[in-house]
Amino acid sequence: MSNIQNLFTQPLKVINIGTSTFKKDLDLQQTEAVQYDWRPPAGGNIQLIEALDMFIDSDLVQAANEEAIKRIKDAHPFLIDIDQAKHVIPGMHEKKILHSGPPITWDKMCGPVRGAIIGALMYEGLAKDESEAIALIEGGEIEFGPANEHQAVGPMAGIISPSMPVHVIENRTHGNRAYCTVNEGLGKVLRFGANSKEVLDRLKWIETTFAPALKKALALSDGIDLKSITSQALHMGDECHNRNKASTSLFYREIIDYFLQTDLTQGELRDVVGFIKNNEHYFLNLSMPASKSALDAAHGIPYSTVVTTMARNGVEFGIRVSGLGEKEWFTAPANFVKGLFFPGYTEDDAAPDLGDSTITETMGIGGFAMGGSPAIVQFVGGDVEDAISYSEQMYEITVGENTNYSIPTLNFRGGAFGIDIRKVIETNILPVINTGMAHKEAGVGQVGAGIVHPPKACFEQALLRFKETYEEGAS
């Protein structure tokens, strides 16, 4: 029997693509139907649709993406050490400063990033004050580079200077490492561009007291399993980007016994563990490099359309794609975050979207896991229902579901992960990011938090470049 005859003998079940009028009359006839509220794919851009159609059913892309998400999911990050950046980060030297987001030159950097760089140069002893720091930079003495190109990530301004201690994360599945500084806490902090004495003193304390203490503790451990902590924290109301209460507590629980086994004095011990206890964002600077180590492992798979980096420098948003070059960024002007402002601040005070913390969303947590983190919803504005629908929507633009990172409110469904540039373009659905907002001027600090999306242009450029790179082998 042909398919048409089969159809004559089955109940009709209809997907109505387009005008809902026809759906209403199907309902009237009690014919089962689903309404698909169609929108033009790729925003109606014919060039992009062509690129899309070339790869939409490609087995090569499918296989490459399966490999990419397998690597991301299999990655097993451990915190194994803390050391100064210049000792561990490849390519780091005495006059190099790493920043968040895609590459950018000094003259184009936003206020908070400039403030943080000036602070870092003073912290390093390379400059006495702001004017000396600027002279040094304008004299071409300082080399800048994106942290993401150095196996590192940094929240907000994301500044990493040579002497700063960085967490050393080892992905024991694939053997690669990732690095991130220690979270300074809230208030006047370098990552928001503050560079007063108080800020620099704290950085020095982290370098001379905290880091050596943590190094001792970690030396006694077999490494702290960050994947396990993240997985549990996601069941405890964290999404591990803007809410890190549970994960920080779990980390504290894991590390405390090692601290107790060190030769630290009681005073030092109380200062050091107190610093972790009192900073509920401590784990952010572990969640980020843990994500980074997994995503770096998935970069460089030919034919893969999976996004391996999303990062912002306060001026531009940039993404990188597994199947394209390691230094190939697709950038567009960063959006402004929409959300709630702390009392006394308005939209006019905010800098555009900033920081490498979107590595968490790239991993499939953060904004992607917001549905399981009702507590964050109030902080960024909106209601729980919105958060759940954001998390559900992300399945539309991703390759797989990460059962290691499941979401309780979605019946423990594995979180959406492996952002596929093809799907983003086809559906016009952009990844959802929840994030803090920095004041546009250096050093004021955080002014609010909310929801933001990457500019679609990043994905459009990436897809067109992907077509250029792979059209000959397209199947």
Add this chain to the structure above:
Amino acid sequence: MVSKVIIEKNAYHDSVTLMSLSGKVLSKEGVNEAVVSMATAMNKELLDNIGLLTEEAKTATENDLIIAVKAETEAALTDTMQFIDDALNKKKTSKKTGQEKTTETLPQALDQLPDANLAIISVPGEYAAREARLALNKGLHVMMFSDNVTIEDERALKELGRDKGLLVMGPDCGTAMLNQTGLCFANNVRQGGIGLVAASGTGLQEVAVQIDRLGYGVSQAIGTGGRDLHKDIGGIMMLEGLRALNEDDETRVIALISKPPAKDVQDKILAEVKNITKPVIVGFLDGDKEAVEASGATFASTLIETARQAVLALDPSVTIEREMGETLTLFAENEQAKLHGSQQYIRGLFCGGTLTSEALSILRSEGLAVKSNVAKRPEEKLDDIHASTGHTLLDMGDDDFTKGKPHPMIEPSLRNERIREELLNQETAVLLLDFELGYGAHDDPVGESIGVLRETLEELNQQGRHVTVISYMCATKNDKQGYDNQVDRLSALGVYVASSNEEMSQLAAMITKKEVK
């Protein structure tokens, strides 16, 4: 005069929703111009024409919604903007609270309905082929309501469908009935033994309706889209449909409906007809009788004949009345008496394209010289669609009338202005109007035009003039709008409601022919 233009970024709405909203907005008191549409190049041009193309509108993309209104007063403007906002947003809130979940991608839709077997596609033409291909690749049969699909795409899709054994109904397929479900524009027709394959939407509707009126029913009705019998497509879907109906146990008689196809294509179809074991009626309007009969099929030159022959093939015992009864002749004579000497012509304002063609064919066979925008013969072609001349039949659903507007079956009020114009024209003797009921059609087609009919007929009456108005309602008693309710309101105005498009046409011919004698 005040105006306002708003661009809503990334707020996609489908064009049918927007066009019917534009229609409603335009009919509001104090509104001069209104455009509610996606910012396509064509719509931006519309905006430019009414002087509302702002800088912001110029840079808007096809994903952005334009709301532009020109009104008499500030109050009317505010009121109208609010009205538009409510209309567009009401849908959103009900979506959120309602149990119905809508979906935004095909995979999502398939998640919700994993054993779906048909996709109905009504997206803008330039994207429709892509959606159809994606649906076919998921193993779904496809009905493409969308038009403006290239013939190359149509061919590729139909070949893909044929290879997969899937139906590709359309593009530009307005009507189908599968498993007793009416799709897009379709009437509530009883179930029965006649299977239809039609390259014409209203043609299919009329044949199905007339079968129903004769007391018989339809098993399956497959639409192919108007271009299926084009030489570049070669009747791929009509052939597939024919074969499928031949194998279908419920179908005992098969009827094919189309305008006359290209010779090569006709040969191909008729060659296939020879292999069919069931009686076949070939209803090719103005078609090649001899060739059809040589294939062993029965020929029908009009829609109603197709219905009659199909019923006769199913049940040879049935008696069919073809002659006009005495009451009708009396009615015609009575009407003639009321007409002045200058009133010589028939003016037909149709919503149904194939009904227009059928009326043209019938009037021609009555010896009348007729002009129409659907005419194929050079001598019958109408020069200016905005000016009737002699006997004129207009398909108001034709592209020339519907650019940027909904089809008159969805928005019958688009015909109103022309109704008034033709009634007041000194040369008009008879005005013909068709009304389509059923799924997809307007909720109250008669209600949309009854006002203008009443007013204009009264005006004529006061001037001591009269125009005969004859209508035909392509509908069954079971259509959702309520047949009697629609007919009664027309009858109350003295409008004659014919039992078929043929009867309407013949009656008109009778009235006007005697007049010129």
